[in-house]
Amino acid sequence: MFGLKTDWSLEVLPRYFTLEDYEGGMARWCPGCGDHGVLAAVQRICRDAQLKPESTVSVSGIGCSSRFPHYMKTYGFHGLHGRALPVACGIKSRRPELTIWVATGDGDCCSIGAAHWVHAIRYNMDMVVMLFDNNVYGLTKNQTSPTSRPGSKTNTHPRGSFLPPLNPALTTLSISNVSFVAQTVDWNPVHVYATLKAAYEHKGLSFVRILQRCPQYTPKVFEEAQRDPSLMLLLEHEKGVQADPAGTKIYTNRTQHDPSDINAARQIASREDVIPIGLLFRDADRPRYEEFSSLGADVTIEEKVQALEKELDRFAI
Amino acid sequence: MESGRNSAVVHEQGAARQVREAIVEIVSDSGEGAQKAGQSFATVCAKMGNGVWTVEIIPAEIKPPARSRAGASGIRIRFGSKAVTNMGDQADVVVAFNEQVLYGRIMADAFREGTVILLENRWAKDADEQIRDMYATAVEDFRARGLIVHELPLHEACLKYTTDPRLGKNMFVLGMLCHIYQLNLDLAANEVRAAFKKKGDKVIEQNLALLRGGGEFAAENLTYRFNVPAMPTRQDLVVTNGNQAVGLGVMASGMDLVSMYPITPATSATHYLAGVFQNLGGFIHQAEDEIAAIGFAIGASYAGKTACTITSGPGLALKTEFIGLAVMAEVPLVIVDVQRGGPATGLPTKIEQGDLFAALYASPGDAPKVVMAAATIEECFHMVITARKLAESFRTPVILLTDANLATGQTPYARPRVREDWMAAPIDQSPWPEGVTPYEWDPETGLSRRPIPGQRGGQYVLTGLAHTKQSHVAYDPRANQVGCEMRSRKFAALASTLLPPKIHGDDQGDLLVVGWGSTLGTIDEAVERVREEGYRVSSIHLRFLSPLEPGLAEIFGRFKRVMTIELNYSDPPSGFGGDVQSARRAQLAQYLRAQTLCDVDYWSITPGQPLQPGQVHGVIMERLAAMGVVDQRAAAAHAG
Ligand SMILES: Cc1ncc(C[n+]2csc(CCOP(=O)(O)OP(=O)(O)O)c2C)c(N)n1
Numbered sequence: 007m008f009g010l011k012t013d014w015s016l017e018v019l020p021r022y023f024t025l026e027d028y029e030g031g032m033a034r035w036c037p038g039c040g041d042h043g044v045l046a047a048v049q050r051i052c053r054d055a056q057l058k059p060e061s062t063v064s065v066s067g068i069g070c071s072s073r074f075p076h077y078m079k080t081y082g083f084h085g086l087h088g089r090a091l092p093v094a095c096g097i098k099s100r101r102p103e104l105t106i107w108v109a110t111g112d113g114d115c116c117s118i119g120a121a122h123w124v125h126a127i128r129y130n131m132d133m134v135v136m137l138f139d140n141n142v143y144g145l146t147k148n149q150t151s152p153t154s155r156p157g158s159k160t161n162t163h164p165r166g167s168f169l170p171p172l173n174p175a176l177t178t179l180s181i182s183n184v185s186f187v188a189q190t191v192d193w194n195p196v197h198v199y200a201t202l203k204a205a206y207e208h209k210g211l212s213f214v215r216i217l218q219r220c221p222q223y224t225p226k227v228f229e230e231a232q233r234d235p236s237l238m239l240l241l242e243h244e245k246g247v248q249a250d251p252a253g254t255k256i257y258t259n260r261t262q263h264d265p266s267d268i269n270a271a272r273q274i275a276s277r278e279d280v281i282p283i284g285l286l287f288r289d290a291d292r293p294r295y296e297e298f299s300s301l302g303a304d305v306t307i308e309e310k311v312q313a314l315e316k317e318l319d320r321f322a323i
Numbered sequence: 324m325e326s327g328r329n330s331a332v333v334h335e336q337g338a339a340r341q342v343r344e345a346i347v348e349i350v351s352d353s354g355e356g357a358q359k360a361g362q363s364f365a366t367v368c369a370k371m372g373n374g375v376w377t378v379e380i381i382p383a384e385i386k387p388p389a390r391s392r393a394g395a396s397g398i399r400i401r402f403g404s405k406a407v408t409n410m411g412d413q414a415d416v417v418v419a420f421n422e423q424v425l426y427g428r429i430m431a432d433a434f435r436e437g438t439v440i441l442l443e444n445r446w447a448k449d450a451d452e453q454i455r456d457m458y459a460t461a462v463e464d465f466r467a468r469g470l471i472v473h474e475l476p477l478h479e480a481c482l483k484y485t486t487d488p489r490l491g492k493n494m495f496v497l498g499m500l501c502h503i504y505q506l507n508l509d510l511a512a513n514e515v516r517a518a519f520k521k522k523g524d525k526v527i528e529q530n531l532a533l534l535r536g537g538g539e540f541a542a543e544n545l546t547y548r549f550n551v552p553a554m555p556t557r558q559d560l561v562v563t564n565g566n567q568a569v570g571l572g573v574m575a576s577g578m579d580l581v582s583m584y585p586i587t588p589a590t591s592a593t594h595y596l597a598g599v600f601q602n603l604g605g606f607i608h609q610a611e612d613e614i615a616a617i618g619f620a621i622g623a624s625y626a627g628k629t630a631c632t633i634t635s636g637p638g639l640a641l642k643t644e645f646i647g648l649a650v651m652a653e654v655p656l657v658i659v660d661v662q663r664g665g666p667a668t669g670l671p672t673k674i675e676q677g678d679l680f681a682a683l684y685a686s687p688g689d690a691p692k693v694v695m696a697a698a699t700i701e702e703c704f705h706m707v708i709t710a711r712k713l714a715e716s717f718r719t720p721v722i723l724l725t726d727a728n729l730a731t732g733q734t735p736y737a738r739p740r741v742r743e744d745w746m747a748a749p750i751d752q753s754p755w756p757e758g759v760t761p762y763e764w765d766p767e768t769g770l771s772r773r774p775i776p777g778q779r780g781g782q783y784v785l786t787g788l789a790h791t792k793q794s795h796v797a798y799d800p801r802a803n804q805v806g807c808e809m810r811s812r813k814f815a816a817l818a819s820t821l822l823p824p825k826i827h828g829d830d831q832g833d834l835l836v837v838g839w840g841s842t843l844g845t846i847d848e849a850v851e852r853v854r855e856e857g858y859r860v861s862s863i864h865l866r867f868l869s870p871l872e873p874g875l876a877e878i879f880g881r882f883k884r885v886m887t888i889e890l891n892y893s894d895p896p897s898g899f900g901g902d903v904q905s906a907r908r909a910q911l912a913q914y915l916r917a918q919t920l921c922d923v924d925y926w927s928i929t930p931g932q933p934l935q936p937g938q939v940h941g942v943i944m945e946r947l948a949a950m951g952v953v954d955q956r957a958a959a960a961h962a963g
Contacts, residue, residue, distance in 0.1 A: 030784070060779045063626075068787075075784045076796070081776040082784030083625055085618070086648055092615040096622020096630070097776070099608065100579050104626065104776055122618075125611040299580075302604025307577065307746050313602040314574050314741050321561035321571075322738060323370045 027059050028052045030079040040192030040218035041071050041138060047199040048107060048136075049078070051206050057105050064107040065094040067114035070145045071138035071218070074109035088118030091126040091135070098131045099299035105206075106133035112153045113143045116172050120152075127181040127211060129295035134205045134212045137174055140220040141227050148223040155227065174215045175286060176275040179268065185210035185292040187271065188247060188285045192218045193232050196253020197283060204247050204285060210294055217281065231281055235259075241274065241284025339505055339548035344374075344403030346411050347504070349496060350428055351420035352389045353382055353396035356493030361398030362733065363497055363514035367506050368400070369562050369735040372555030374407035375400065376844070378933065379731040380428070381672040390446075390454070395427030404552050407734065408699070408844025412937040414438050416503065416547070418496050420477075421446060422461035429468070431932055436469030439547065441499070443492075444474035473545070480540050484532045494530045498537025505550050508538055559738035565703040565729030565841075566592035569633065569659055572707025574603050575739065577746025578657075579628040582608040582620040587671045588727040589635045589661035613638035617645040617658070624654050625785060627750035627775035629711060631657035636665045636678050639722075640685065646720055647686030648787045650810065653762065653773065655714035657707065662726040662840075664931050673931030674727040676840050676890040679910040682722045683869055689807050691814050693721040694869040698843035700729055701736035702866070708745045715747070717813050718773055724868075726890075728841040728933045755781030762792040762809070769812030814870045821867055823874035828854055828861030831881035833952050834943065836862040837923070838888050839911055842934055846888055849939035858947055865911070876919040884950055886924035887912040888939060893927045 028049040035041045052062060062080035066072035068087035075082025081104075085093050094108045115123050115137050126135070142160065143149040149162040153174065157166040178187050186208045190201040198216065205212030219228055231237045240257040241247070245265050259280060263270060271287040305313075347364070351357040358379055365377045380397040387394030401411040413435035419425050419442050428434060446458035465472050481488035481495050488495075494515060501511045515534055519527045563571065569592045573581060581600065583593050597607055610616035613634055620630035634642065639660045649656050662678045664670025669677075682694045693713050697703045703725050710721040755774050761783035763771045771792075774781025783794045789803040790796055797803070826835075827847055838846045843864045850862045861882070865872055879885045889909040898906030908916070912925035926942045947953040 058779075059782055061777055063776050065622075076786070078784075079782055081774075081782050083622070084784055084786040084788070085621075086644055086787060089614065089618045089645065092610065092618030093622035093625070096580075096582065096608075096619035096624075097626040098622075099606065099619065100623050100628040101626040101776065121611050122615055125615065299606045299608065302601055302606065303579075305604030307743050310574070310577060310603045310746055311741050311743055313599075314571070317571065317574065317599055317602075318561055318738055318741070321563050321567070323366065323560050323562050323735060 021058075023053055023056055023059065025049055025053050028079050030077045030082075033073075033077040035070060035073065036222055038219070038221035039070070040140065040216070040220070041074070043192050043195050044136060044138065044198060044202075044216055044218070045074065045077055047195060047202050050199060051203050052080070054203075055206065061103065062105045062107070063097055064109065065097065066090050066109040067111070067119060068145065069111035069114045069143070071109050071111045071140075072114060074107075078107075088114050089122065090114065091119060091122040094133055095126055095129055095131050095295070098133060098296050100303065102132070102296040102300045108133055108135040110135065110137055111144070112137065112139045112141065112151045112174070116152045116174055116177075123178075124181055127178055127213065128183045130183045130185050130210045130292050131295050132209050132211070134202065134214065136202070137213065137215045138218045139174060139215055140218045140224055141171075142220055142223045144220050144223060160223075173275065176272060178213050179272050179275055179287055183292050184213070184287065185289050186212035187275075187287045188212070189215045189217070189275075189281075190283050191228070191231070191238070191281070192216055193228070194253060194283075197247070197249045200247045200249035201284070208288060209290060210292055237280055239274070239277070239280040239282040241282055241286065243285070245288065246285040339550040341550045341552065343405075343551070344401065344407065344411070345416070345504065345549060345551055346399060346401045346414045347500060348380070348397060348399045348414045348417040348428065348433065349493070349500075350380060350395050350397035350417060350424045351493075352394055352424065353385070353387060355396070355420050355489060357397040357420070359518060360493035360497040361400050363511060363518060364500055364506070365400045365402070365733055366514055366562055367501065367510045368402040369560065370510050371507060372553035373402045373551055374405050375402045375562075375734055376407040376409055376411075377401075377733040378410040378728065381731065383670075383672050390421045390423040392423055392426040392430070395424035397424070399433070402551060404554055409848060409936060410732075410845075410933050412935045416500075417441065418500065419443065420492065422458050422465070425461070425465065432935070434470060438470050440465060440470050440472045441545075442472055442474050443477045445476065445478040447474065475544065480536065481533060484536050485529060491530065491533045494533040495537035495540070498534040498539075499541040499545070501534075502538040502541035503545065503547050503549060505548065508534070560735040561738045562733055562735045563700065563704075564731055564733045565697070565700045565725055566661065566731070567595045568700050568703035569661075569707055569725065570595040571739075572704040573631060574600065574605065575704065575741060575745050576708040576711035577629060578605060578631055578711065579747070580606050580608060580620060580623045580630040582610055582616045582623070582630060582632050583634065584610050584613045584616045584638060586613070586635045586638045588663055588730045589633050589638070589659070591730065592633050592659070592661070613641040614645065617642040617656075620656055621645060621649055621654050624656050625776070627777070629655070629715070629747040631659060631707075631711070633659040633661070635661050635663050636681065637668065639678060639681055643681075643685040646692065646722075647688065647690045649720040650686065650690040650692055651787050652785045653718040653771070653810070654720070654785070655718055656720040657710045657714050658720060658722045659707070660722060660724050661730045662724060664929065670931045672727060674841070674890060674933055675929055675931065676726060676842070677892065677910070677929070678724060679839070679868060679891070679914065682724060683914070689811070691811050692719055692869065693717065693814070693817065693867075694724065695721065695867055696724040696840045696865070697729060698840060698864050698866060699736070700732060700734050703729055704739060706866070711747065713817065717817055718771065719813060724840060726841050750775050750777070752777045754779040760792045761794045762790070764792055764809040767812070768816035769809040770816065818870035818873060821870070821872050823878065824863040824865060824872045826861050826863055826878065829859065830861065830878070832859030832861050833883045833950065834858075834860045834946060835879065835882035835885045836860065836888055836943065837865065837885060837911065837915065838862065839865045839868065840890075842888060842890060845934045845936050845939055848936040849943060852936065852940050853943050853947075858943075858952065860943055860947070868911075868914070871918055875915065876921055879919060879921040879923070884924060884946070885921060886926060886946060887915065888934070888942065889925065889927040890929065890934065891927050892929050893925055896924070
């Protein structure tokens with residue numbers, strides 16, 4: 007068992023949480039949408055870690071995937087398109103004891119919210135950020151996304167999109183103070199669970215890019231990789247993602263990758279011949295912004311009054 | 324003292340002349356310390372018991388070209404026997420470090436015939452012939468304009484005390500002005516010590532020598548002596564500028580977090596807080612942009628911590644989507660907008676009251692919120708505390724408008740008596756009562772209590788989508804109407820607790836002037852003047868813009884005419900090309916017309932500088948003339 011809060015055992019009446027305690031009603035994503043599996047994995051992790059639902063917050067922007075908080079029975083914040091990360095960081099800044107899950111789409115994170123993405127990585131606040139990357143704008147019905155492959159036929163580029171896609175993992179690996187980057191695929195629930203579990207256990211911002219099928223608009227983009235596991239590259243290491251071997255035995259392409267080696271991580275992340283899955287990079291010793299932002303929470307009102315009087319003395323004439 | 328082309332010795336006989344008030348300016352290139360000297364001068368005045376108001380003269384660039392018109396940097400100090408509430412009209416005495424910066428002030432209508440200019444004369448002997456010519460031409464021009472120019476060897480005189488007069492001249496000038504206005508030199512010396520505390524004894528000694536030297540220089544070379552009698556009070560006073568007052572208010576309200584992105588003229592509030600906020604356990608987050616700044620604050624507030632974001636117009640524009648979310652999801656939040664000239668980058672360092680509509684309406688859809696405007700520096704302090712309380716009690720964003728004039732102006736005011744109940748209470752982590760929804764709207768007031776993460780049983784998903792009181796997404800027509808109505812009812816509930824505005828002057832008459840924001844002191848002073856001249860003019864000044872203070876239509880009905888005076892743009896009342904219907908009105912006037920159904924007239928301009936009482940006086944006289952209350956000739960004379 008992991009992630010047991012130290013104060014958990016101190017409760018007079020121990021509470022035991024079941025999956026139901028995290029299930030916030032029927033998810034209304036399309037049948038076959040990859041988001042369902044990710045939700046199930048997160049709920050399992052919450053249950054396994056026995057997270058108090060009232061001390062857990064899921065935060066999102068806008069998009070299909072950003073409906074995520076509505077399907078959790080924790081506290082939730084379903085905010086604005088592109089702006090999940092500032093909100094999540096704000097919550098964490100003065101309430102570091104809360105556990106935070108962020109759900110964001112490839113449009114939400116890598117386009118409209120790109121500035122916040124870069125800076126949230128640098129703030130490195132303890133939270134799990136799940137990038138649901140379906141290579142398309144789902145909610146607004148099939149527009150090109152920054153991760154769409156060139157030639158993608160969408161409603162905004164019916165003759166095919168022009169630009170090479172942004173590489174979210176590689177981009178994240180280039181941002182200073184990055185502390186955790188992993189990649190997984192929604193069609194392997196075992197690997198999703200193990201990856202998100204490692205992300206949850208990491209102290210710092212864990213960025214997990216989840217390749218996610220959209221049965222409506224991008225049913226084909228990952229079809230090949232799904233059919234032919236040799237197009238995947240499984241990253242293995244004793245310090246990496248520990249997935250149940252039964253769930254990963256189909257992957258013939260494997261490599262030992264030490265997640266403390268950022269240069270190797272960048273090299274792997276930039277490969278276009280295979281889809282690497284597993285832990286690309288982890289450094290548990292990076293500064294976390296909440297270490298600074300949460301200071302002072304213990305200052306009492308009397309102390310504040312005293313400090314303010316002292317300040318007013320400075321302006322007194 | 325050797326005399327040059329013009330004698331440095333000013334002959335005016337007799338002892339100090341007693342005056343009720345004075346306006347002094349120190350103008351220089353930026354980086355010559357004029358503001359520092361002026362602030363010290365103002366503090367000494369305040370300590371002696373004078374009323375004081377300072378206005379900083381700030382160029383837009385950090386290092387504008389030397390000796391340029393646009394580069395004028397400095398300060399105006401208006402001080403008097405009574406409280407001073409605004410920058411006043413034209414200056415009495417001006418110290419200028421070069422002649423070109425004076426043109427910046429002439430364009431700002433800062434001088435009158437007879438204004439005394441104490442001008443650095445080293446440029447007359449400059450090695451560069453062009454500079455010599457510019458100087459000579461300018462001095463001649465100034466005299467032709469009726470200014471009384473004294474060319475003084477300030478640089479040279481400072482050389483006695485320092486090898487680099489560029490750095491020390493300001494304290495020399497402080498000494499001169501203290502002598503001219505009979506200020507206590509010991510108090511000035513204390514200011515010098517405080518100002519250079521960190522630089523060590525040697526620097527302090529040198530600056531004290533410059534200060535005394537300036538006093539001696541004035542004694543030997545100038546015969547101007549004025550005495551502005553002070554009326555010391557027993558009341559405890561503080562002197563701050565408006566941004567410091569905002570910062571102090573943030574602390575006094577017990578805020579946890581200030582989340583910001585640098586923007587003039589708002590940033591100095593954070594500069595001030597950055598040094599001290601942590602003593603009260605607070606944290607300043609410098610975000611990656613204004614959107615993130617407000618998002619971060621909203622996150623903290625959602626999590627139960629009190630937060631505010633401080634910005635100016637362009638930042639407010641970026642925040643509008645999040646303000647809409649805070650309205651929709653009922654997240655308490657204080658947004659301080661220190662207004663500057665707009666639109667776009669506009670006039671970054673200068674005053675305008677152009678953000679009223681943006682504050683009221685900028686978010687899409689129906690986004691009611693509280694909008695307040697501070698009218699004085701003291702109110703910058705107290706209104707943050709009120710704003711924080713309203714935000715929490717009414718579960719709403721509150722926009723507090725101040726402006727560049729308040730932000731950088733300094734004045735003494737009653738030292739706040741700090742109260743514990745100003746401060747936000749620690750967050751509630753008790754279990755959430757069973758059966759209570761996250762938006763348990765009171766059907767009358769629309770008010771509801773909000774669950775805070777950590778409260779067991781209170782789990783809900785905050786959403787910016789239309790929602791029911793359970794915070795469930797709802798697209799049906801009824802649910803959306805109910806949500807809009809509940810969010811709107813809160814402001815009716817708030818309005819019912821507000822008092823009608825106080826009327827300055829009689830409560831009926833010919834003309835009622837309506838103002839908002841930092842123009843209070845100027846408008847009141849102008850109204851006072853016309854009242855002394857026997858006219859039936861009164862004024863009111865609004866602090867609450869949304870919801871509005873009650874009883875306005877009734878008050879308006881007691882005056883023959885009602886007009887706003889504002890620092891924002893408006894077309895001529897008849898419109899361009901006679902298109903009255905499309906004439907664009909001053910913002911408060913347009914708003915009041917819509918809300919009160921009264922015929923509210925207006926006068927407004929966008930000069931990027933505070934209004935002068937004389938200017939407002941002229942506007943009022945013109946309006947009275949147009950009403951036939953005063954004959955046209957008298958009005959023309961006043962307006963002239
Ligand atoms: C400011 C703003 N611009 C645009 C939109 C419209 N919009 C909503 S979701 C979305 C894109 C969704 O794509 P993505 O983030 O990839 O998430 P997905 O729906 O694919 O999960 C857009 C453009 C919006 N809600 N707000």
